Amino acid sequence: xxxxxxxxxxxxxxxxxxxxxxxxxxxxxxxxxxxxxxxxxxxxxxxxxxxxxxxxxxxxxxxxxxxxxxxxxxxxxxxxxxxxxxxxxxxxxxxxxxxxxxxxxxxxxxxxxxxxxxxxxxxxxxxxxxxxxxxxxxxxxxxxxxxxxxxxxxxxxxxxxxxxxxxxxxxxxxxxxxxxxxxxxxxxxxxxxxxxxxxxxxxxxxxxxxxxxxxxxxxxxxxxxxxxxxxxxxxxxxxxxxxxxxxxxxxxxxxxxxxxxxxxxxxxxxxxxxxxxxxxxxxxxxxxxxxxxxxxxxxxxxxxxxxxxxxxxxxxxxxxxxxxxx
Amino acid sequence: xxxxxxxxxxxxxxxxxxxxxxxxxxxxxxxxxxxxxxxxxxxxxxxxxxxxxxxxxxxxxxxxxxxxxxxxxxxxxxxxxxxxxxxxxxxxxxxxxxxxxxxxxxxxxxxxxxxxxxxxxxxxx
Numbered sequence: 001x002x003x004x005x006x007x008x009x010x011x012x013x014x015x016x017x018x019x020x021x022x023x024x025x026x027x028x029x030x031x032x033x034x035x036x037x038x039x040x041x042x043x044x045x046x047x048x049x050x051x052x053x054x055x056x057x058x059x060x061x062x063x064x065x066x067x068x069x070x071x072x073x074x075x076x077x078x079x080x081x082x083x084x085x086x087x088x089x090x091x092x093x094x095x096x097x098x099x100x101x102x103x104x105x106x107x108x109x110x111x112x113x114x115x116x117x118x119x120x121x122x123x124x125x126x127x128x129x130x131x132x133x134x135x136x137x138x139x140x141x142x143x144x145x146x147x148x149x150x151x152x153x154x155x156x157x158x159x160x161x162x163x164x165x166x167x168x169x170x171x172x173x174x175x176x177x178x179x180x181x182x183x184x185x186x187x188x189x190x191x192x193x194x195x196x197x198x199x200x201x202x203x204x205x206x207x208x209x210x211x212x213x214x215x216x217x218x219x220x221x222x223x224x225x226x227x228x229x230x231x232x233x234x235x236x237x238x239x240x241x242x243x244x245x246x247x248x249x250x251x252x253x254x255x256x257x258x259x260x261x262x263x264x265x266x267x268x269x270x271x272x273x274x275x276x277x278x279x280x281x282x283x284x285x286x287x288x289x290x291x292x293x294x295x296x297x298x299x300x301x302x303x304x305x306x307x308x309x310x311x312x313x314x315x316x317x318x319x320x321x322x323x324x325x326x
Numbered sequence: 327x328x329x330x331x332x333x334x335x336x337x338x339x340x341x342x343x344x345x346x347x348x349x350x351x352x353x354x355x356x357x358x359x360x361x362x363x364x365x366x367x368x369x370x371x372x373x374x375x376x377x378x379x380x381x382x383x384x385x386x387x388x389x390x391x392x393x394x395x396x397x398x399x400x401x402x403x404x405x406x407x408x409x410x411x412x413x414x415x416x417x418x419x420x421x422x423x424x425x426x427x428x429x430x431x432x433x434x435x436x437x438x439x440x441x442x443x444x445x446x447x448x449x450x451x
Binding site for chain 2: 001005008012015016018019020023025026029030163164167168169171172173174175176213215216217218219220221222223226229230232233234236237240241242243244246248250255257259260261263265266268270272273274275276277278279280281282283284285286287288289290291292
């Protein structure tokens, strides 16, 4: 597996599409439009949030691939659908309305219950690039649409699918200073994932669909990548130090002292369960003291001398007092 | 007065010192936090030539004082240190000037076949 895997589920992608659709501003800018074709104006309106299906041609949504029309109105027919390596994607627009105004066809409207756009997805730098291939709709549901209207609606569906899914970017995620190389995309099994290896290693291949987690949103870091993150994070401890100084008076001697601790070789290691880490730090210490031992002794002797002197004074005073009595 | 210098040989046991690490989310950042330092001792022994060693006998009380004071200093440097493992920025996606922000929520960390998986939901705004 690669060193990094980032992705989301089909459900999350559709939540985002639904979120875009729910924005009032998007209704007029993204899900509604018009175009001028041969002197007529074809207007279209998408009546519900689109949904994406991240699955290959074995999924039933691809059943209408042969009947789907390319941008110029040609059916795919026997053309092979994209294979899994091309990251096939289907985008379904529900209640796709179209109407014509202008000379010759005004009012020829109708609503297609479904318009399915078949496309492939590629990763270009940090953006997902959508290549729309063709679109299908049940023409019997919109009998009033002329070929011109049909082609215009197909064109609108293809371009809007490209516009919507092409807006997706890889998430901005930082990994404590660790960087990754070129990324590769897989869209399959109703999931999408982007894989990358640590910078400097060979580029990661597109991840196997079976390796992609099923979570709504996920980021997977390999043990090696996690170790790299931990190495950077623990480096900041190396060389840090703290000191303690003070003085000590034991009567017979006095001393000033200082001690220092310094951290080195700080490391953290992911455990077998990488949600657990263990760390180690080498703590080195140094200490020194300056002892004033003779100062303490001399100080003691001085005190003693003073006491003796005071004793003599007291004795002298007592003798002098005794002679005063005679 | 006359100062006599005393140096000490220092040793830490055990070495290296073990540290308990906890992984914790703060918003959309997963960090590793050095939570607690295992018990360790620093032993200081007066060093030097014979005369210094004799004199240094008076330094033993200092060795004991520093031996008690230094480990908490080291613990203070280690405990609480943290570093980010990953920060997932909210993603702003714009279509024709209409912006939707995707913010990761309900993030959890788990073991995914020996790799670290951070997963959650995407909140829209």
